Amino acid sequence: MLSYGRQTIDEADIAAVVEALRAPQLTCGPLVARFEQAFAAWCGAPFASVCSSGTSALHLAYAALGIGPGDEIITTPITFSATAAAAYYVGATVRIADVDPRTGNLAPASVAPLITPRTRAIVAVHLGGLPADMAELRALARSRNLFLVEDACHALGATYAGRRVGADDSDAVVFSFHPVKHLTTGEGGAVIVRDAAAKKRVDRLRQHGIVREPGAWAYEVQELGWNYRLSDIACALGLAQLSKLDGFLAARRALAAHYRAELARVFPGDDRISAPPEFADRESAYHLFAVAIDFAGFGVTRDRAMAELGAAGIGTQVHYIPLLHHPLHIGRCPDECARPRPGTDHYFARTLSLPLYPTLAPADATRVVEELHRVLLGGSR
Numbered sequence: 001m002l003s004y005g006r007q008t009i010d011e012a013d014i015a016a017v018v019e020a021l022r023a024p025q026l027t028c029g030p031l032v033a034r035f036e037q038a039f040a041a042w043c044g045a046p047f048a049s050v051c052s053s054g055t056s057a058l059h060l061a062y063a064a065l066g067i068g069p070g071d072e073i074i075t076t077p078i079t080f081s082a083t084a085a086a087a088y089y090v091g092a093t094v095r096i097a098d099v100d101p102r103t104g105n106l107a108p109a110s111v112a113p114l115i116t117p118r119t120r121a122i123v124a125v126h127l128g129g130l131p132a133d134m135a136e137l138r139a140l141a142r143s144r145n146l147f148l149v150e151d152a153c154h155a156l157g158a159t160y161a162g163r164r165v166g167a168d169d170s171d172a173v174v175f176s177f178h179p180v181k182h183l184t185t186g187e188g189g190a191v192i193v194r195d196a197a198a199k200k201r202v203d204r205l206r207q208h209g210i211v212r213e214p215g216a217w218a219y220e221v222q223e224l225g226w227n228y229r230l231s232d233i234a235c236a237l238g239l240a241q242l243s244k245l246d247g248f249l250a251a252r253r254a255l256a257a258h259y260r261a262e263l264a265r266v267f268p269g270d271d272r273i274s275a276p277p278e279f280a281d282r283e284s285a286y287h288l289f290a291v292a293i294d295f296a297g298f299g300v301t302r303d304r305a306m307a308e309l310g311a312a313g314i315g316t317q318v319h320y321i322p323l324l325h326h327p328l329h330i331g332r333c334p335d336e337c338a339r340p341r342p343g344t345d346h347y348f349a350r351t352l353s354l355p356l357y358p359t360l361a362p363a364d365a366t367r368v369v370e371e372l373h374r375v376l377l378g379g380s381r
């Protein structure tokens, strides 16, 4: 079965983890700072803090920025639940904007009307690895004195205006190291913040709010924090994976180009199906390869297409069921549900993520496109 995403682990990764298991410290040891420094340098950022997941990275980011009860953040409906849930963890309210129907990314024009005196942050998600409209969102955040947070869980290695995501001066940029992402530590994540004081706060919150002088036995718990640490075992895997990240990215981009060419070959001139759009000022990291399909135009439901692809050994997924379709978020944002979101409706109705990971064989990608053609054009019915 081809899954929509999966990890890429080799013997060097396994050897690195085994070596870490033989070290005196399995956690809170030297590999944490080494991984943080190497990760930050790769992104072009001054520093990073690693933690236990992308979700905890979001929680740490919101908490370190001082977002709390009574505050509002504005984000996209086309994201994983954690983007919003982490705001609930700090007691904030989430306002849900609309997306660009072509990309599924936050539409800047839909953000401005949601800004209130309580708004503290705009949270962009780089869906599938394609950076959101950061120039517009940054200008809006600056003009309204709001934090700009990037949920870059899909976008490690993406570039915007020639700079890697994480290198720009957003207030926080968050990554995930879940196995389907660009590099994995099993579970894990990272936060990049702009100044040393913010990094210190993130690091303190990651470890129970504890402050300890170097070398001292005594410590002080200064505020409520969590255990969101990443172990040395996980950091060993992260370092080994990081050394291969350029290759992982190149493989993902080559497969995306292959899919694009195969879609053009197998569906020539058919405007009912399209590859994800590309833009001159940004380069996707291709966490996902999500095609837009006019299922009604083909006379087949998405459920049926996914089931038939599954029967042919091809796993697909939908990224994402919009936040406001879930009881959690409906319950939290009842006044938000009724507002029309035409971009979201359009994007959600059409999107389908095809298998994409560095070791996917181009021949398998070709088979995916050919099976998609059979399923959509009724060859099996």
Ligand SMILES: Cc1ncc(COP(=O)(O)O)c(C=O)c1O
Pocket: 053, 054, 055, 056, 079, 080, 082, 083, 125, 151, 153, 154, 175, 176, 177, 178, 188, 189
């Ligand atoms: C956009 C987005 N944000 C946040 C997360 C949460 O990351 P994690 O699974 O590492 O907690 C994910 C994970 O899938 C994600 O895709």
